[in-house]
Amino acid sequence: MSAQSRDISRRRFVASAGLAATAVCLVPHRLFGDEQSLVVAARKAGETANITVQALRRNVSALIGSGGNIAVLPGGDGKLIIDAGFAGTRGKIDAALTKLSSDPIKHLVNTHWHFDHTDGNEWMHSAGATITAHENTRKHLSVSTRVEDWNFTFPASPAGAIPTDVFNADKTLRLNGATIALKYYGSAHTDGDISAYFSEADVLHTGDTWWNGHFPFIDYSTGGSLDGMIKAAEANLARVTEKTIVIPGHGPVGGKSEMIEYRDVLTTIRDRVAALKREGKSLNEIVAAKPTAAYDAKWAGGFVNGEFFTKLVYKGVG
Numbered sequence: 001m002s003a004q005s006r007d008i009s010r011r012r013f014v015a016s017a018g019l020a021a022t023a024v025c026l027v028p029h030r031l032f033g034d035e036q037s038l039v040v041a042a043r044k045a046g047e048t049a050n051i052t053v054q055a056l057r058r059n060v061s062a063l064i065g066s067g068g069n070i071a072v073l074p075g076g077d078g079k080l081i082i083d084a085g086f087a088g089t090r091g092k093i094d095a096a097l098t099k100l101s102s103d104p105i106k107h108l109v110n111t112h113w114h115f116d117h118t119d120g121n122e123w124m125h126s127a128g129a130t131i132t133a134h135e136n137t138r139k140h141l142s143v144s145t146r147v148e149d150w151n152f153t154f155p156a157s158p159a160g161a162i163p164t165d166v167f168n169a170d171k172t173l174r175l176n177g178a179t180i181a182l183k184y185y186g187s188a189h190t191d192g193d194i195s196a197y198f199s200e201a202d203v204l205h206t207g208d209t210w211w212n213g214h215f216p217f218i219d220y221s222t223g224g225s226l227d228g229m230i231k232a233a234e235a236n237l238a239r240v241t242e243k244t245i246v247i248p249g250h251g252p253v254g255g256k257s258e259m260i261e262y263r264d265v266l267t268t269i270r271d272r273v274a275a276l277k278r279e280g281k282s283l284n285e286i287v288a289a290k291p292t293a294a295y296d297a298k299w300a301g302g303f304v305n306g307e308f309f310t311k312l313v314y315k316g317v318g
């Protein structure tokens, strides 16, 4: 091994350790090479992640660090949890939940079917949770499902992990003295995305329709689309005020100004890639033109790097 390649390996190690430490959890494709699916790498990184608990408003807290961000509302009706994180972090999630209150876990909502939001379904169900989700989320979890862009086929989930309380357009929960509005986006990041809005607290969990400071993944294999992602970003903006606290699917808790920035990043890169495609440039030429370059330093540090995002956008523009 040359000094140079040793240095590169070391830097790679430091980069992945750093990601785990900052609880980004989802690890760039390039760190692991193409032979290992990003799903395997992300689950592995998730196991070493730390869980941070952030108190928001009116008893609603966010748990950051195990795959998709989790929201929790404890109370006499039992804990309501939005998204279940990785199964490998069960011990850490359970410890964080117990610290919040001694109420049992009674209600789990999945914002969509992806593994980093539903791997914990089975243990939360066995702890007492009824699982609520959009009907397409149940559909994908019930059967073997392949995601081409992750090069991974998920087996059907075990019976206990499959949502039993499903809906199509919207549903309102009244629990622990709070009103929680669940709303379907239509095709966005997948074909089953929903938001959860804690009305009195004015706290919105967007699922993976918002990635705060990270390029988003778009799951074309299960009905996601670029136009749908941008439409969802606009819909999220239309329903929040300066005061709304917003929990993204990935990245830190934020609000309206960060959501505007995210929407602008998506539309700017879409317009650039669309213009290059209209000029007749090939995918390789467009990737080489680095249409995300101005944003990479801030936005490419998570699960989707600039090249991967360019490829996802290319698929979605006419």
Ligand SMILES: [Zn+2]
Pocket: 112, 114, 189, 208
């Ligand atoms: Zn997702």
